Amino acid sequence: METTAIITTEQLLKHWQGHRQVTRKLIEKFPEQDLFNFTIGGMRPFSEMAMELLSIAVPSLKEFTSDTPGTYQHLEGISTKQQILDLWDKSTEEINQYWTQIKPERFQEMFNLFGMYNSTIMDSVFYFIENEVHHRGQGYVYLRALGIEPPFFWERD
Amino acid sequence: METTAIITTEQLLKHWQGHRQVTRKLIEKFPEQDLFNFTIGGMRPFSEMAMELLSIAVPSLKEFTSDTPGTYQHLEGISTKQQILDLWDKSTEEINQYWTQIKPERFQEMFNLFGMYNSTIMDSVFYFIENEVHHRGQGYVYLRALGIEPPFFWERD
Incomplete structure (x- = not known):
């Protein structure tokens, strides 16, 4: 489809990674115990939400680039904030690598x-970003309930 | 910029309106009193978040189409759920009308x-959608804390 591009793939990647930086800051703000244990209304602790985001991002891009659907596998076996942050940073690099292999x-x-x-890759990417914003919004409430100031929504670097 | 479009303006509008349908369902799920009074951690009740979203959507598109920056004015004077839902539906129509006047x-x-x-119109539209997803995620926690099942995140119509 040749037409006027309202956004380029490079801009979309930068946008996603900007959100991922905000989420990373949110993870950092959580006290270790609360990251793994604090919940409201029977929801998951934020550590589980973060692990969901990690389980989606790179595995999805691997499926797109190999053009082979796989199965969702929820990452497990994490018990410290630092482990999540390390996985986060590793994913940041891998997202950049795989992204450039997806032709516009x-x-x-x-x-x-x-x-x-089953949807367009564009819709799936929207899902990745918005699912992250959705759960991060929930993490903001957790932090507020804990009396902790969350990161600014608009600070993306 | 002539290139391969990864998303069209029509798809982006449909995507935004799909999210607005989910948010409308969330508003409907709130008991009237809780919509205006329930909060966690010193945050705003969901009615105020909904009014922010209404204060952003159509006024922004009016600025884009008239090519004239204005000032943000937070909508006030609302005291019932039905009033918010009526404003929501009116905005839905107006968004459709103004959107088609923005050239790709x-x-x-x-x-x-x-x-x-000051940003690209694309980045502002991302902000509208994601700010809505962000606050709606917070609304999900409010509903869960109230023991109410929120709407499905992926049901967009």
């Missing part, structure tokens, strides 16, 4: 992500 | 929204 024309193609979510 | 090539142009936020 593929964003409008259908792909059955995790063998379950 | 303008999304990469800078615009000083509300005379304060």
Whole structure:
């Protein structure tokens, strides 16, 4: 589809990584115990939400670039904040690497992500970003309930 | 910028309106009293967040289409859930009308929204959507804390 681009793939990557920086700051703000234990209304602790985000990001890009649907596997076996932050930083690098292998024309193609979510790659990328913003918004409430000032929503670097 | 479009303006509008449908469902789920009074950690009740979203959406598009920065004015004077839902539906129609007046090539142009936020129109639209997802995520925690099942994140119609 040749037309006027309202956003480029490079801009979209930068936008996503900007959000990931905010989420990283949020993880850092949590006291270690609360990251793994604090919850409201029967929801998951923020550590579990962060692990979901990590379980989605790089594995999805690997599926797109190999053009092979796999299965969703929730990352486990993490018990410290530093481990999550290390995984976060490793994912940041891997996202940059895999992203450049996705040709712009593929964003409008259908792909059955995790063998379950059949949509365009663009819609899946929207999902990655917005699912992160959604859960991070929940993390903001956790921090506020703990009396901790969250990072600014608009500080993306 | 002529290139391969990874998303069209029509798709972006549909995407935003899909999110607005989820937010509308969330507003509907709140008991009237809780919509205006329930808070966690000193945050705003969800009615105030919804009014912020309404104060941003159509006024922003009016600025873009008239090419004239204005000032942010927070909508006030609302005291019932039905009033918010009515404003929501009115905005839904107005967003559709104004959106079609924004030419695709303008999304990469800078615009000083509300005379304060100088970024590309694309980045501002990302902000509208993600600010909504962010606050709605907070609304999900409020509902869970109230023992109410929120709408599904992925049901966009």
